[in-house]
Amino acid sequence: MSASEFDPMLLSTIDPRPRRLSFDRVGAGRGGGPPEPSSLGDKVYKFDSYHMSHATHVQALDNLSEFIASVSGARAAYPLVNGTTSGNLAMVLASVQPGQKLIVPRNAHKSVLGGIVMSGAAPVFLQPEISEELRLVFTIRPQQIQKALQEHPDATSVLVTNPTYQGFCLDLAEVKRVVQEADAMLLVDEAHGPHFSFHDGLPMSAMKAGADMAVQSTHKILGACAQSSVLLVGSNRVDDHMLRMAISLIGPSNPSRLFTASLEAALRHITENSLLDQVLEMCEEARRRIDAIPGVRAIGRDIIEKSRSVVDVDLTKLVVDVSGLNVSGYRAARLLHDDYGVSAEMAGATTVTLVVTIGNTREDIDRCVTGLEQMAKRLRGPRVQTSQLLHILALQTPPMGRQVLVPRAAFFAKKIRVPVPESVGKISGESVIPYPPGIPVLVPGEEITPEIVEYLTSVRRTGVEIHGSEDRTIGTLQVVDEREFLHSVGGGWS
Ligand SMILES: Cc1ncc(COP(=O)(O)O)c(C=O)c1O
Structure with missing residues (x-):
């Protein structure tokens, strides 16, 4: 096959429509985000195998690490x-x-x-x-962490997701205080907050709060x-040595030069230019206009008053409450995508989340808000929530089942598949995470209770999306085959 005949499957999935707007993760291929795709052009693959001696490459990575730290x-x-x-x-x-014990939010x-x-x-x-009103997951409170640390004084680390x-942001400074008091380590999954260090108008970064x-x-x-x-x-x-061993265990021995170079370019770009001022201004304007649309509102810092766990909000994320229209967040996101050319990052029962990044322009915001205005005009009417949405809103996550095995033991145990009604009393061999709300009902190693089975039966009726579980229709569950487990692992249950 000649090179010209080569038709990569992935490339054919790229939307050919020229101006579909994206309000999701930016990547490097959209305007505003370095490296400029046009300046790399077809050199992009050559760059990946650019010749460098091993020593030069190692030195370049060390320099990059120092730059990122600084x-x-x-x-x-x-x-x-x-x-x-x-x-x-x-x-x-x-x-x-x-x-050893690790304290984590259930929805990590x-x-x-x-x-x-x-x-x-x-x-x-x-x-x-x-949030009872929006069925949105907020976050956890420092008091919960403190209580868990008191009940489990042998817990060595606490991992939080922030934002x-x-x-939505928790009280990271207070979390740091309670974790330090217990002599434990604070680890932060800051996947959605890489910009926090680069603007004073954004929530506190993990490093500023003193995270380990x-x-x-x-x-x-x-x-x-x-x-x-x-x-x-x-x-x-x-423990730097332990960390380096862990990174080398998980990472490739030949990290992509394209990726590492793009990290440097992105971080230089954000430190040398005041890009976030414009993003925040655009979001403020978008909020003002969205709030003026009947039936729709943009969630902002007002949520702090209504929540017990949220103390700050990243205002570059536009969380749009569409519950005043007769649609779920899922349907609104689909309409925005199909009819108005706007792709959202995610949808929930009552909301659509649009992530505004350095790759977006004022024109993007204008088109996005206009799309919301037109959609709202089309949908407005007496407030009648569909029965499906009412059922979704009524779902209450059941209490967690007892942890019989640590997840590792359940992961490696032999498993069998059983119909959900027959799973009561068995040990789950998989995670089951309904969206919404995106909180696991089961993780591997936990006992399946009658309440969990009842909940899963209701979830099935609503057609809510299921993550984690092999059977996405949630008719069956993977459970630990207890007899095999006892034979193969020697009878240990923890
Ligand atoms: C909270 C959180 N942590 C970690 C990740 C994984 O991030 P990545 O895609 O960089 O592996 C995600 C992905 O969306 C996330 O939402």
């Missing part, structure tokens, strides 16, 4: 080419040993559970606050290539 207020930094996913894995592996990203499986840690889960996907480690997805907001993230080390408590 602009991020960190003691040390590591460029990552496997996303924040790999950073979370490394952070957990480097801080928690088999059987799946890579955190990945780290728990790999390290053999015993998770202590904290339920995040859920959340929607930009944090991981950021530079690619989501600051325009590095997809998968390009950074791991930051804030304190001397981190």
Whole structure:
């Protein structure tokens, strides 16, 4: 096959329509985000194999690490080419040993559970606050962490997600205080906050709050290539040797030069230009206009009053409440995409989240708000929520099942598939995460209770999206085959 006949499947999925607007992670290929795609042009693949001696490459990576640390207020930094996913894995592996306890929010990203499986840690889960009105997940409170640390004095580390996907921030300074008081380590999944260090009008960054480690997805907001993230080390408590071993265990031995160069370009671009001023101004204008649309409103700092856990909000994330129209957030996001050419980052039961980045322009904002205005005009009418939405809103997450096995033991155990009604009393072999609200009902190793089965049966009726579980229709569950488990692992249940 000649090169000209080569038709990569992935390229054919790129939307050919020229001006579809994206309000999701920016990557490097959109306007505003370095490196300028046109300046790389078809050299992009050549750049990836650009000749450099091994020593020069190692030195270049060391220089890059120093540069990232200096602009991020960190003691040390590591460029990552496997996303924040790999950073979370490394952070957990480097801080928690088999059987040690790690305090985490129940809705932590799946890579955190990945780290728990790999390290053999015993998770202590904290339920995040859920807004009753919007069915949106807020975050966790320092008091919850303090209580968990008192109940589990042997917990060595606490990992928090800050900000959340929607930009909700917990009281990080207070979290740091309670974690330090208990002599534990504070790890922050800051995937959605790589811009916090670069503007005073944004919430407090993990490094500023004194976190021991944090991981950021530079690619989501600051325009590095997809998968390009950074791991930051804030304190001397981190075992550098252990961390380097964990990173090398998880990362490739030949990190993409394109990705690492894009990290440098993105961070130089943000430190040398006041790009975030414009993003914040655009968002302020968008909020004003969205709030003027009947039936629609943009959630802002007002949410702090209504929440017990949120103390700050990243205003570059436009969380639009569409519950005043007769649609769910999912339907609104679909209409915005299909009929008005605007792609949102994510949708929930009542909201659509649009992430405004350095890749967006004032014209983008204008087209996005105009799309919302037209959609609202079309949908407005007496407020009748569909029965499906009412059912979704009525779902109440059941209490967590008892942790019988640590997730690692459940992950490696032999499993069988059983119909959901027959799973009561068995040990889950997989995660089950309904969206909304995006909080796991089960993680591997937990006992399946009658309340969980009842909840899953209701979830099934509503058609809510299921993540984690192999059977997305949630008719069956993977459970641990207890007899096989006893034989193969020698009878240990923890
Ligand atoms: C909170 C959180 N952490 C980690 C990740 C993983 O990030 P990455 O895509 O950089 O691996 C995500 C992905 O969306 C996320 O939402």
